[in-house]
Amino acid sequence: xxxxxxxxxxxxxxxxxxxxVFSEYLELNNVKVLAxxxxxxxxxxxxxxxxxxIVFIDVMMPIYDGFYALEKIREIDPDVPIVxxxxxxxxxxxxxxxxxxxxxxxxxxxxxxxxxxxIETYAKR
Amino acid sequence: xxxxxxxxxxxxxxxxxEINKKLKSQKALQNKxxxxxxxxxxxxxxxxxxxxxxRASYKTILAVAAILSxxxxxxxxxxxxxxxESSPLSTYYVVENVRGDKLGINTHLALSDDSxxxxxxxxxxxxxxxxxxxxxxxxxxxTVEIDGSITHKTRPDDYSTYYVGWKGALGSITExxxxxxxxxxxxxxxxxxxxxxxxxxxxxxxxxxxxxxSILSADNNSITKSHITVYNADKKSxxxxxxxxxxxxxxxxxxxxxxxxxxxxxxxxTSAYPFISECVLEGLFHLYDGMSQEExxxxx
Ligand SMILES: [Zn+2]
Numbered sequence: 001x002x003x004x005x006x007x008x009x010x011x012x013x014x015x016x017x018x019x020x021v022f023s024e025y026l027e028l029n030n031v032k033v034l035a036x037x038x039x040x041x042x043x044x045x046x047x048x049x050x051x052x053x054i055v056f057i058d059v060m061m062p063i064y065d066g067f068y069a070l071e072k073i074r075e076i077d078p079d080v081p082i083v084x085x086x087x088x089x090x091x092x093x094x095x096x097x098x099x100x101x102x103x104x105x106x107x108x109x110x111x112x113x114x115x116x117x118x119i120e121t122y123a124k125r
Numbered sequence: 126x127x128x129x130x131x132x133x134x135x136x137x138x139x140x141x142x143e144i145n146k147k148l149k150s151q152k153a154l155q156n157k158x159x160x161x162x163x164x165x166x167x168x169x170x171x172x173x174x175x176x177x178x179x180r181a182s183y184k185t186i187l188a189v190a191a192i193l194s195x196x197x198x199x200x201x202x203x204x205x206x207x208x209x210e211s212s213p214l215s216t217y218y219v220v221e222n223v224r225g226d227k228l229g230i231n232t233h234l235a236l237s238d239d240s241x242x243x244x245x246x247x248x249x250x251x252x253x254x255x256x257x258x259x260x261x262x263x264x265x266x267x268t269v270e271i272d273g274s275i276t277h278k279t280r281p282d283d284y285s286t287y288y289v290g291w292k293g294a295l296g297s298i299t300e301x302x303x304x305x306x307x308x309x310x311x312x313x314x315x316x317x318x319x320x321x322x323x324x325x326x327x328x329x330x331x332x333x334x335x336x337x338x339s340i341l342s343a344d345n346n347s348i349t350k351s352h353i354t355v356y357n358a359d360k361k362s363x364x365x366x367x368x369x370x371x372x373x374x375x376x377x378x379x380x381x382x383x384x385x386x387x388x389x390x391x392x393x394x395t396s397a398y399p400f401i402s403e404c405v406l407e408g409l410f411h412l413y414d415g416m417s418q419e420e421x422x423x424x425x
Contacts, residue, residue: 017138018138021138021141021142021145022141024145025141025144025145025148028145028148028149028152029148087340089340089350089352091316091317107338
């Protein structure tokens with residue numbers, strides 16, 4: 001049987017409980033969570049260390065937020081899919097995320113199966 | 126007809142934890158060689174997204190992402206319902222009781238005046254009568270009288286009054302409330318509209334006909350925005366769409382589900398008279414008068 005290679009991701013959210021349950025869910029669905037971080041600064045660090053296929057970043061984090069991480073990671077890698085997760089529905093936030101190079105915006109509370117589905121889409125490339 | 130409602134992030138975490146538990150027990154049962162579950166099941170939906178990405182502009186993709194990202198809590202709730210396990214989550218919306226039906230109350234819509242802006246995003250090109258039906262579920266001030274022999278809520282020949290539209294229903298509340306009660310609804314194309322109704326042609330992967338996603342204020346004390354999605358709209362009658370909107374709009378105003386299977390706010394709408402009942406109105410009054418995160422018990 002041809003075993004597929006698992007998509008490899010990093011997860012960044014300031015809420016540790018969210019990171020924990022979300023990562024566990026991903027792992028249970030054969031997505032490899034290489035590393036997690038709780039702020040935008042560490043997000044950039046774990047990105048450089050792990051070079052994941054897909055990056056998940058929560059927008060609202062204290063001090064070094066998701067915008068910071070998005071901008072820095074985009075500078076390092078113009079192609080890596082970066083999925084931004086936010087509860088902020090405002091046009092301004094959407095535009096800012098798009099202009100900084102977000103691949104996709106997922107609004108909280110999100111549909112987890114849909115998220116997995118898009119991991120597959122991005123991982124196939 | 127399935128309809129569902131999504132609430133806040135804490136609930137999402139709780140549900141995710143619950144799903145993880147279930148996945149783990151499923152995995153334990155599976156033999157080791159067949160261990161690629163969800164991806165296969167999600168294939169068709171993935172194709173849908175890819176297709177839409179090909180023809181859509183980037184902005185539209187974002188919109189699609191937003192629409193698709195609402196089903197999770199609802200799904201979890203249903204799947205928990207379907208499995209015959211006793212789960213603490215099944216009591217989240219509804220507290221069991223032996224007498225009377227209870228209507229869940231979430232939190233009120235945050236308003237600076239009594240006017241609410243509503244945007245309709247029609248992705249399927251509905252005909253004018255259907256658009257009108259959607260507006261009627263909100264704007265109608267019409268009432269219908271239904272005989273007790275049908276509703277079983279009153280004696281036969283005693284009639285109960287139901288409202289066809291939310292405007293009429295809310296307008297009938299004359300007592301003052303602590304929070305501003307919405308009284309008028311203005312249709313607008315602005316993305317800042319407080320309630321967005323998105324009508325789409327695709328199928329919700331979890332089988333829902335309608336979903337409402339509400340964003341709560343930072344203090345969780347009010348709803349700042351709601352997004353209603355109606356799925357498979359091109360395969361539905363205008364009557365069905367009107368009913369779904371009537372139900373989902375109730376969520377957008379802050380209502381949760383009712384334990385009464387014949388009520389408009391029942392999780393699955395099967396009622397022959399899916400209109401706004403006195404019970405729903407009383408619940409709304411208490412909701413806007415400061416009661417929150419509780420169940421309102423309807424007088425029968
Ligand atoms: Zn519902």
